[in-house]
Amino acid sequence: MGMTIVEKILAAHCQREKVEPGDLVIADLDLILANDVTAPLAIKEFEKAGAEKVFDASRIAFIPDHFTPNKDIKSAEQCKIVRDFARRFKLDNYFEVGEMGIEHALLPEKGLVLPGDAIIGADSHTCTYGALGAFSTGVGSTDLAAAMITGKAWFKIPPTLLFNLKGRFKKWVTAKDLILYLIGKIGVDGALYKAMQFGGPAVHDISVEGRLTICNMAIEAGGKAGIIEPDEKTIKYVEQRKQRNYTVFKADQDAAYEQELEIQLDDIEPQVAYPHLPENTRNVQEASDVTIDQVVIGSCTNGRIEDLRLAAEVMKGNAVADYVRCIVFPATQQIYLQAIQEGLVDIFINAGAVFSTPTCGPCLGGHMGILAEGERAVATTNRNFVGRMGHPKSEVYLASPAVAAASAITGKISHPEEVVR
């Protein structure tokens, strides 16, 4: 019996010919990362252990992105711990506010995460990099601290669920709708402890940015990793950016999957995930009476240039509804610049939206767009848990950038067709 791509990557990182689901391995890591929320705890553990050096200063990335630009004194103190550590150990990949971005958009853009890598990050959305054919998973701060010292982490080899994608997206249906649809289908623990592999003929039609969106939300189904085998699009993307060499892994023909699911993209309508779980999905057509107070377009899920282009296409020449706040967040400084150059920022501002510096801020109810009691938001983010974007009695509806932009204009959850003729 052959191996899946995840099994192959992990076998190669623990110098074994073969691994199987359930095997416990200690794997070498190509990159480890943390942010301003998780790095301070990891640093504390690192220091408590009496460690005096990091395993490799070029393979640790610290990205203060959650409460930055520093939202208050406490956040500033947390960021300072991270900055001081980066300076002390001369970390190559510390990103200060002017060059920063949301970690999971920034690291692929910088060519720091590559096909075939084994990566851990002290952030649950670390599963994003599977889009490039890496095994990448979220851990806590202590796991990260251990890896800062050893360059290794332990894993139980996960079984893989294979989603065979066929057909084509309808107009206004995006990668975000696909992943919301799948989470709705299998539930928020449908892939618990498992890898979600997205394959089939239609996967090649999905852009690398779309793939990043899909793998980003594998954790929302409980997944350990999301992964897509590298193809021509992947190679083209990474060749323009890579900062080191990489290895392309592909599953064997006779690899064993725990389950294979066939997904017809034509069957999918734009999705909306109702409060308070990402699995509470409905077609946008079934959500016509939900009035909203805020729209958030951005995040590690949907803050890339294609997302902004799509939102701008819907907003162009329209105006944000009265009493609705629309906040657009590019995910990195590079995307910010590109959005200016392409005239997207003009479209957003002329429509009455704000255009913000990159930050995770509103997605987790940190800052820059917090909801009051009873308020509702449509967001292109990844979680709609109780209190996620502010008051415990506020509500978040998850959707694509197209649905979010359309909703900003009508003031209620809307299909993009309602505003673009």
Next chain:
Amino acid sequence: MKVHAKVFKYGNDVNTDEIIPARYLNTSDPDELALHCMEDIDKEFIKKMKKGDIIVAGKNFGCGSSREHAPIAIKAAGVSCVIAESFARIFYRNSINIGLPIFESPQAAQEINDGDEIEVDPNEGWIINITRDKKYTIKPLPPFIQEIIQSDGLMPWVKKKYMEVNKE
């Protein structure tokens, strides 16, 4: 470690935003985090609970973000252990790593009610519901995980396995 305490019962998919809302993540001080433990799912939790009390919940406990602040807040609040039908994987790892005892026991998690008095013996591998006079078994942990727990968490294990070895 044998525990005898009162149960606080919650449902499925209790997420880390409910365990410790992100608005409090601008600190990593355990005592400060403990003050807000479970705040968005049960505002009264921290006032009602006594040191040693036990959280029992449904499936996928601790889903969502990777924040280790969640098991830290639970541990610092004085909760002795968490029993659930299943745990989200990052929360599971984090709890083992920081030394918060967690036990998977689907039947116990389903049948134990809020306010029940229970006794847990992780070494013997059982849970007794004293209120309802029922006994359940705990799913044994893989030997590798037991090794980490016996070392007192991941960092002491790493120290023993890597740092001291490297010095030699």
